[in-house]
Amino acid sequence: MTVNLLDFDADGLARFLAELGEKPERTRMRALQVMHWVHQRGVADFAGMTDVAKSLRGCLAEVACVLAPQVVRDTTSDDGTRKWLLDVGGANAIETVFIPETSRGTLCVSSQAGCALDCSFCSTGRQGFNRNLSVAEIIGQLWFAKRALGDFGSGDSDERTISNVVMMGMGEPLANFDNVVVALRLMLDDNAYGLSRRRVTVSTSGIVPAIDRLRDACPVALAVSLHAPNDALRDQLMPINRKYPLAGLMDACRRYLERAPRDFITFEYVMIDGINDSDAHARELLGMVGDLPCKFNLIPFNPFPGSSYRRSSNTRIRAFQQRLLDAEVVTTVRKTRGDDVDAACGQLAGQVQDKTRRTRRAVQIAQVH
Secondary structure: OOEEHHHOOHHHHHHHHHHOOOOHHHHHHHHHHHHHHHHHOOOOOHHHOOOOOHHHHHHHHHHEEOOOOEEEEEEEOOOOOEEEEEEEEOOEEEEEEEEEOOOOEEEEOOOEEEOOOOOOOOHHHHOOEEEEOOHHHHHHHHHHHHHHOOOOOOOOOOOOOOOEEEEOOOOOHHHHHHHHHHHHHHHHOOOOOOOOHHHEEEEEOOOHHHHHHHHHHOOOEEEEEOOOOOHHHHHHHOHHHHOOOHHHHHHHHHHHOOOOOOOOEEEEEEEEOOOOOOHHHHHHHHHHHOOOOEEEEEEEOOOOOOOOOOEOOHHHHHHHHHHHHHOOOEEEEOOOOOHHHOOOOOOOOOEOOOOOOOHHHHHHHHHOO
């Protein structure tokens, strides 16, 4: 069976080369050489890796490949946001989004084919859940996007087309913990993509034990999908809250800050008309986070077919924001990008062959983390 080298970080690739018979004292050096060609130059043809020993190149050509998910559809929004539908097999497809801005370019990466957490305001959850993505399918989204954007061979992160990566696409990253962490290590590795920990963000719905594991294994910037100021409302919007209520989640955020690359946690809060957007909700939110160093990112709800929710008015969003600002909490309103091609936050759906019963499976998945 052909082995996909995109599945390996530096240690994994060194072990693989040792299995191929590479001398122990050379495996690390050879692994870094191959990583350089694959992840810094975007080369998939082993014959082109000219500083790698010819014998090793020949061996790799026989047993290995560099293969990212294949593009099914490539769509560009009026505002320049670009969305790719990528085939991951088994009649499943995931979505990856590139968001260009003046000072940075952000790639939104998926971690699962679908999502089992069934948040009521999210289009991805409506698709159900099929499986976790492999390391190659996760890091392959970055590899593919850099190729598509002509971003290989650029200089430091400030000069790159893709300067930031957010694990905010389809799926719950921390429910695919091991594969996500290997992909994160590749993103951070100077011999691969060399991104700063501050420029890589994992967004989670709040799987508390996995937040603690991430703090110890690979602390990057953390964003928590909050969306409600109390357990009763969050239970309705996000079933995962029934397993990990807000008090425990806030404690986990405090522990994470001990090793986080940023000195605050970002809380994402989707603004849904008449559901969670009142002044009373804002006051309750402030009481709930207390003195936890944080930033709020308010996200206007993005409608999708079959949803009964409506977006909060701009007036209501500004009033809600002002309540938080008056309490000296940094609060931004996310500019909606790519909604004309269904690439905005909460709209990613892909194509998923559902193997779950959504809400019932959400708690089962949470219990193993």
